Amino acid sequence: MSRVVVIGAGIGGMCAAARLAKAGHSVDIYESSHFVGGKCRTEWIGKYAFDTGPSLLTLPAVYRDFFLKTGEPIERVLELQPVNPAFDYRFADGASVKFTNLSRYETLAAIRESFGSRASDEWNALMERAEKMWDVSREPFIESELTSILSFIKRPTFLRDLLTIAPWKNLRTLVKSLTQNQYLSYIIDRYATYSGSDPRKAPAVILSIAFVEEAFGAWHIKGGIGQLALAIEERAKELGVKFHLNAPVVSINHNGKSVSGITVASGEKISADVVVANSDASTVYTQLITGKVRVLRKQRASLAKSEPSLAGFSLLLGLKPDPDAPPMSHHTVLFPADYDAEFDAIFTEHKPVEEPTIYICAPNDPSMSRTPGYESWFVLVNAPRHSTVGDGWDWSDENFARAYGAKIISQIEARGIPLRHRIELLEVRTPADLEKSVGAPGGSIYGSSSNSARSAFTRARNRSPLNGLFCVGGSAHPGGGLPLVGISAEIVADAIGRA
Ligand SMILES: Cc1cc2nc3c(=O)[nH]c(=O)nc-3n(C[C@H](O)[C@H](O)[C@H](O)COP(=O)(O)OP(=O)(O)OC[C@H]3O[C@@H](n4cnc5c(N)ncnc54)[C@H](O)[C@@H]3O)c2cc1C
Numbered sequence: 001m002s003r004v005v006v007i008g009a010g011i012g013g014m015c016a017a018a019r020l021a022k023a024g025h026s027v028d029i030y031e032s033s034h035f036v037g038g039k040c041r042t043e044w045i046g047k048y049a050f051d052t053g054p055s056l057l058t059l060p061a062v063y064r065d066f067f068l069k070t071g072e073p074i075e076r077v078l079e080l081q082p083v084n085p086a087f088d089y090r091f092a093d094g095a096s097v098k099f100t101n102l103s104r105y106e107t108l109a110a111i112r113e114s115f116g117s118r119a120s121d122e123w124n125a126l127m128e129r130a131e132k133m134w135d136v137s138r139e140p141f142i143e144s145e146l147t148s149i150l151s152f153i154k155r156p157t158f159l160r161d162l163l164t165i166a167p168w169k170n171l172r173t174l175v176k177s178l179t180q181n182q183y184l185s186y187i188i189d190r191y192a193t194y195s196g197s198d199p200r201k202a203p204a205v206i207l208s209i210a211f212v213e214e215a216f217g218a219w220h221i222k223g224g225i226g227q228l229a230l231a232i233e234e235r236a237k238e239l240g241v242k243f244h245l246n247a248p249v250v251s252i253n254h255n256g257k258s259v260s261g262i263t264v265a266s267g268e269k270i271s272a273d274v275v276v277a278n279s280d281a282s283t284v285y286t287q288l289i290t291g292k293v294r295v296l297r298k299q300r301a302s303l304a305k306s307e308p309s310l311a312g313f314s315l316l317l318g319l320k321p322d323p324d325a326p327p328m329s330h331h332t333v334l335f336p337a338d339y340d341a342e343f344d345a346i347f348t349e350h351k352p353v354e355e356p357t358i359y360i361c362a363p364n365d366p367s368m369s370r371t372p373g374y375e376s377w378f379v380l381v382n383a384p385r386h387s388t389v390g391d392g393w394d395w396s397d398e399n400f401a402r403a404y405g406a407k408i409i410s411q412i413e414a415r416g417i418p419l420r421h422r423i424e425l426l427e428v429r430t431p432a433d434l435e436k437s438v439g440a441p442g443g444s445i446y447g448s449s450s451n452s453a454r455s456a457f458t459r460a461r462n463r464s465p466l467n468g469l470f471c472v473g474g475s476a477h478p479g480g481g482l483p484l485v486g487i488s489a490e491i492v493a494d495a496i497g498r499a
Pocket of ligand 1: 039279434438
């Protein structure tokens with residue numbers, strides 16, 4: 001039995017902890033904040049509940065596997081609800097299309113009705129390519145430790161697989177070769193933002209996310225996606241994991257070759273055979289481990305090359321009932337006229353987007369409001385990272401943040417969704433707030449972006465060069481978002497092995 005310390009009670013940290021406890025290890029989690037779940041959290045404010053982090057669950061099989069392997073199945077602890085339509089996409093010129101959940105047949109029919117037969121055929125071709133990409137990439141690049149490209153090169157199907165993934169193409173170039181339809185291109189571009197990236201730089205294989213969402217569905221969890229965090233916490237506790245909240249870790253202790261434990265802010269030193277870091281990998285390698293450490297040189301250099309993911313600016317809106325309000329789908333996306341201007345603003349100019357893509361999550365879940373008819377909307381737009389010095393935007397100016405929020409509300413209203421007269425509660429959350437609450441540097445949503453073909457290789461490895469140190473979560477392999485974070489926990493627990 002190893003003595004394991006986990007830094008951070010985010011989803012990745014807690015899933016790894018529970019799996020390790022199940023395997024017979026003694027596990028303690030040290031979490032700097034007063035709550036578990038990290039970015040994944042349902043927050044109650046007055047009579048309203050908001051998912052202030054993830055509001056969409058895809059690939060639920062990852063969490064089905066987690067709950068099954070650690071005890072009772074997911075169905076006994078959470079109510080998963082398919083969301084239909086999966087997305088209501090609305091464009092600046094008034095065009096729109098609703099994607100049916102879990103049915104390509106119906107989605108193709110909806111595309112045909114909105115944009116014609118050719119567009120429908122092109123979407124089918126895009127999804128066929130996306131499925132092939134998923135089949136080829138899931139095992140070597142997502143479900144296993146990415147130690148080197150060699151295992152991929154040695155595959156007997158290497159050349160065919162290479163042509164499928166086309167690493168020399170970015171998402172935009174690939175999509176352009178399969179469709180000229182601007183509406184479909186915008187819908188696909190948005191999948192690059194699921195990994196915090198720019199579609200003009202992200203590898204073409206990002207297209208596989210569209211297939212995953214279509215094939216395995218868009219899901220909600222009754223009470224909010226944050227219930228997932230609470231259920232994982234409960235499972236971990238049942239297995240004997242000990243939680244220490246309000247306990248920031250200030251250093252990872254080591255002898256240059258192997259870890260020996262951690263020090264918490266109180267000054268207490270805790271010895272451990274294994275340290276699993278769920279805190280952001282860049283923080284791990286620059287702040288929790290300082291000074292020259294020879295074995296870390298390569299990993300630190302490669303992390304320095306990775307570009308951080310985009311951040312998010314959000315509005316929490318508590319809305320009074322209005323019988324005349326137009327009905328909203330659970331997930332609505334209002335695309336701007338010029339999507340590229342958004343990526344230029346975020347990644348090149350590092351400033352808030354004038355006319356951003358606006359994502360509205362209006363959960364059709366009565367358990368997310370204490371008073372029938374009242375609604376809790378979570379509105380999210382992509383934003384540049386918070387920074388007071390380098391590339392980024394200083395989000396600490398509260399007046400600016402409030403004015404920017406008001407501008408977004410006006411843009412929603414201009415798209416035929418009257419809102420102001422219904423607002424009973426309004427809170428603004430900036431990238432600076434996320435940085436402060438969960439230690440996400442700059443408020444990056446997904447750790448590092450996938451803004452280059454090599455991004456998978458510059459991301460932190462799960463197994464650090466320092467013996468006994470492992471990285472789990474969105475800033476480590478295979479990347480951010482709930483499905484990948486859950487997979488990273490499985491990879492780390494398997495790598496540490498049985499007691
Ligand atoms: C606004 C927003 C919307 C999102 N939408 C979606 C979505 O719809 N679907 C989806 O799948 N994903 C979404 N995501 C991404 C998803 O939330 C994350 O990828 C995932 O929750 C990250 O989990 P993690 O394991 O990396 O841990 P994190 O959530 O990053 O948690 C890390 C934990 O470590 C703690 N910590 C940090 N430093 C220390 C330290 N020194 N000592 C002790 N503890 C420390 C933090 O307090 C935190 O609790 C969204 C994220 C955000 C912010």
